[in-house]
Amino acid sequence: MPETVTRRRPRGGILAPDYLPTTVGMFALIAYVAFEALAVTTVMPTVARDLDGVELYALAFAAPLASGVLGMVAAGAWSDVRGPVAPLIASAALFSVGLVVCGTAPSMEIFVIGRVLQGLGGGALSVGLYVTVGLVFPALLQPSIFASFAAAWVLPALFGPALAAYVAHLAGWRWVFLGTVLLVVLAMGLIAPALRRLARPAASAPAPPASRLWWAGVAAAAVLAVELLGSRRGPTAVLALVAVAAVVVAVRPLVPTxxxxxxxxxxxxxxxxxxxxxxxxxxxxxxxxxxxxxxxxxxxxxxxxxxxxxxxxxxxxxxxxxxxxxxxxxxxxxxxxxxxxxxxxxxxxxxxxxxxxxxxxxxxxxxxxxxxxxxxxxxxxxxxxxxxxxxxxxxxxxxxxxxxxxxxxxxxxxxxxxxxxxxxxxxxxxxxxxxxxxxxxxxxxxxxxxxxxxxxxx
Incomplete structure (x- = not known):
């Protein structure tokens, strides 16, 4: 068995010296993902006007939802085969690249591509952190760390929109995205020591079928199609039922039997x-x-x-x-x-x-x-x-x-x-x-x- 802090007896909870850097780093990563998910609502009208892309306004919200599911599936499969370290690093990098693309986008089309990358990285990041919790924190402390994850979503909900509006007013909307990149790097630095103690699993699980990624794509697309089709009048609305059925079929390979x-x-x-x-x-x-x-x-x-x-x-x-x-x-x-x-x-x-x-x-x-x-x-x-x-x-x-x-x-x-x-x-x-x-x-x-x-x- 790899030597991890999972085997240590809890001393002082998730803020004890053994766990404090990891706890703060994980909390920060979740908070940054939450901030970008919530704060973008405040600046998106300005983004769409500046980039002359009002017609792509809704797609800028939908894109990370769809790509996030793909990121979750990919990170879960990768973590089972090689452990969570590489997936977690890759997902943080992908999320950061998405932020840079959004913050430097010359057009709304490029901005949407950045949102896709954000969704891929953010979805994978959440899964990588869940897996890491299971290896780093003992069972007695896991309720506390998951409670901190919930709090990491609460704080951006309370202050994120106002902070984003202030940043956009002070420095421009692009820094709502670019300003988060350095913070992601700092958070990864905090959890790096815990990641270095996690060895690759001794008995690697067999590689999962690539079809899961295809099913994840089908599920995400079908979910978005439900409202697009169902809200219309006439026979087209009936196709929404087909989309719902497609979601059910696509989800089955992605969850436990x-x-x-x-x-x-x-x-x-x-x-x-x-x-x-x-x-x-x-x-x-x-x-x-x-x-x-x-x-x-x-x-x-x-x-x-x-x-x-x-x-x-x-x-x-x-x-x-x-x-x-x-x-x-x-x-x-x-x-x-x-x-x-x-x-x-x-x-x-x-x-x-x-x-x-x-x-x-x-x-x-x-x-x-x-x-x-x-x-x-x-x-x-x-x-x-x-x-x-x-x-x-x-x-x-x-x-x-x-x-x-x-x-x-x-x-x-x-x-x-x-x-x-x-x-x-x-x-x-x-x-x-x-x-x-x-x-x-x-x-x-x-x-x-x-x-x-x-x-x-x-």
Whole structure:
């Protein structure tokens, strides 16, 4: 067995001297990926105008979503064969190259290419970090490190858009991208000592089939096609069902066997992660919209719900980390999914009954607390079910379920919104009822996440 800090007894948690540089470096890398995912929303209108590419505005958002899935699959397969060191370095380099391309792009077409590279690198980076956590941090500390990952997404959500706007105003939008490159290099320097202690696996897993990359491409393209086709009128909309079927077919080789049937153990952990993301992010996409349209709140006041959710998510993550093994992974996931269901259902009820805006916003915050408590434990439960030969594949599957679950739900929610508008029904209610139905599936699947006595297989 390679000598890693996995064998050391925890001393002082993830901020102990043995772990501090690695913890800070990993936190920073996740935060930079999150910053680029969130802050770009602030500067994208300026980018599109400056590069005369308003017609490619939507594609600039969609491109990293599609390429990110490919990055996740490639990094997972590579990590299983050679360990996480090379994939992690390559993904950080690819992410940085994407930043440089975006920051120096002379046209919108080149900018979109940079976004594709960002997505490839960012998706692969998340998987590489998950695999590294399993090798560097002992099981007792993994809930804490995953909680820090959640916090790394929260901080950019709170301050990223304002910081990006300030940087764009002070130095130009290009430095929103270029300024992050040096920070990525510094973060990789912090985790380099831990990476040097990770030897290549003694018994390398067989190379996974290249077809997984093709299936990942099909899944990503099909997810984007669902809304593009489903929102149209006439026979073309029927093709959206074909796109949904294509997603299901393409996902099967990318996740453990039995995931789509919620088989007990690891498959249900992966499925629950996807359903959590699907329900919550479909709600998140429309909560500010409905607060403005239904209750006439200003964008600033409606946006406070997002800020509060970021804080509550972080607090929930810290709560589950402090409880540690006093609450099992399965129980934490069950509690989290139940809170998400309660929150989303209350949002739907507030819309249906035309209740106060505070009820809708508060219900959304409740769902955020559920995500904070249950979401990190899906990563811990996944690692508990993984070994050296499939840790990369399973980490990749968790990230794929996360990304594709949320993206597919958003696409279907867009279709439901458009269909409700055409039929004269409440489009917001249609979206939140859809999200609540997904949350019900999440609760049912969470009950099956207890580790199976038999070995999970792909």
């Amino acid at each position: 039995g995931t789509l049937r919620a088989r007990p153990g690891l498959p249900s952990v992966i499925a629950t992660r996807g359903l959590l993301a699907a329900s919550f992010f479909a709600t998140e996409a429309y909560i500010v919209f409905v607060l403005q349209e239904r209750w006439s709140l200003t964008p600033g006041r409606a946006g406070l719900a997002l800020t509060v959710v970021g804080v509550v998510w972080a607090l929930g993550s810290q709560a589950q980390a402090r409880l540690g093994q006093r609450v099992s992974d399965t129980d934490a996931i069950r509690i989290g999914t139940a809170l998400v269901l309660a929150g989303v259902a209350l949002v739907a009820a507030a819309v249906l009954l035309d209740g106060p805006a505070a009820l809708a916003a508060g219900a959304y915050v409740l769902a955020g607390a559920g995500m904070g408590f249950g979401y990190p434990r899906t990563g811990v439960a996944m690692l508990a079910c993984s070994g050296d030969g499939d840790r990369g594949f399973n980490s990749s599957a968790l990230s794929i379920a996360d990304s594709l679950g949320g993206a597919l739900a958003l696409s279907v929610a867009g279709v439901a919104y458009a269909a409700a508008q055409r039929t004269g029904t409440d489009p917001f209610l249609a979206v939140f009822v859809l999200a609540a139905a997904i949350a019900v599936l999440g609760v049912l699947t969470a009950a099956r996440t207890a580790r199976s006595t038999s070995a999970d297989s792909r």
